[in-house]
Amino acid sequence: MPSDENKRHHLLVVQTIIARMGVNSFLLKGWSVTLISALFALAADKANTSFIYIAFLPCIVFWALDGYFLRQERLFRALYDQVRLVEEKSVDFSLDTGSVVSRVPPLANSIFSRTLVAFHGTLLSSVVLAMLVAAHTCSTR
Numbered sequence: 001m002p003s004d005e006n007k008r009h010h011l012l013v014v015q016t017i018i019a020r021m022g023v024n025s026f027l028l029k030g031w032s033v034t035l036i037s038a039l040f041a042l043a044a045d046k047a048n049t050s051f052i053y054i055a056f057l058p059c060i061v062f063w064a065l066d067g068y069f070l071r072q073e074r075l076f077r078a079l080y081d082q083v084r085l086v087e088e089k090s091v092d093f094s095l096d097t098g099s100v101v102s103r104v105p106p107l108a109n110s111i112f113s114r115t116l117v118a119f120h121g122t123l124l125s126s127v128v129l130a131m132l133v134a135a136h137t138c139s140t141r
Contacts, residue, residue: 006091007083014080017095021073025066029119032062036123040130049134055127063120067111072097074104 036055043051078100083091110116 004088006093007086007088010083010091010093011080013093013095014076014083018073018076018080021069021076025069025073028062028066028069032058032066032120032123035062036127043130043134049137052127052130052134056124056131059120059124059127063116063124064111066116066120067107067113070113070116071104071107071110074110075100078103 035058039051039055039058043049043055075097079095079097082100
């Protein structure tokens with residue numbers, strides 16, 4: 001039985017990168033909620049609605065970053081699948097995802113995936129709602 005240690009090690013490296021992308025996405029969601037909550041708290045504490053408007057920017061940036069990490073994870077999953085199917089002698093330990101780009105939907109599809117829209121869309125909706133309430137409150141004063 002031929003040894004396939006090179007393939008096993010290459011797959012392990014790719015699998016580690018996939019796991020890291022998932023952790024990055026998880027941490028990003030945590031930071032997003034924390035930062036937006038902190039800006040809301042500052043707006044309420046200081047009665048300064050500009051903090052609510054500031055929350056809009058990180059909400060959009062974190063959503064785009066999360067989409068980027070999701071796309072990277074999808075690319076490395078496709079690379080994993082490609083490495084899984086190659087012959088042992090063809091394993092070159094390359095982590096270049098260029099050969100699998102055509103198999104993965106573009107970045108916009110990742111940004112607007114159901115899971116990211118559900119999470120970040122809810123955050124964005126709460127920021128927009130807070131902005132509307134703040135604008136209405138300021139206009140009635």
